[in-house]
Amino acid sequence: MEAPTQAQSHLTAKLPYLRSDLDLLHVEFTARILGDEVFERLETSIRNGRIADVPPSLEREGFQLVVHPSATVRDRTEELKAPGGLLTQSDALRAYWAETIPLIARLSGARDVLPLHASTVRFSPALKNDKAMTPAGWPHVDYDTPESEVQLKETLELNQFDPAPYSRYVMYQCWHVLSEPPQDIPLAMCDGRTVSVDDIVPIEYHMKTPERDVTYQSSGARFSDRHCWWYFPDMTREELLVFIGFDSALGDSFKTLHVGIRDESHERPVPRISLETRYFALFD
């Protein structure tokens, strides 16, 4: 179903930035909830990327909306939505990877593209799905340099891929809505060029499953009035938001912060269900 594109140029949201005096946070992955006392909610203007004269791009801002009809999303939505555990991959997910890898290769011009075994499905809290993850609640990035190195090594092993020498790698994150528009909680993206390393606060996510006990490093952010935020209202199931999670050529100097935001411009928004997949692209 094609959604009407909203004409409004921006919306305002109170983004829950981390308090400016914080330097480190620890989070249990199963809860993924931080106490309200760590945030300062600051009103922020978020521009509508659909009506920009020059839409955001991977090369400049670090993210881009692309049309990407997926047969897997069309025909196997229920399989994609089914809980599979944090570290398991369903046949439907593998089919989705197979459709998306050529797109990432085309957008990036990379020589090799490999999927990370780190996909997530998130359900709006309105669906009251206790077993599912909810949309990301605060501005963050998922990977820094050391964590990207760890993830790349693990991805090469899990894909049993021995690469030829490469000069650069980029991790792309792909955000696909599985629910129809208009979503209640779209994803907002920050122009990576407007984020400074001084804005970043490390966050440790501890995850314990019967098989593994690991701590992943990611990052939250303090407020800066330089941050330039965008969103794409009413994304359809035929669209994909692609963003750079980490670029080895830019390192920690380029951070595409992102966060779920409430879009209150619709009387009856649809609770958002979204699939996020990630890919490493290797360059000659």
Ligand SMILES: [Fe+2]
């Ligand atoms: Fe994220």
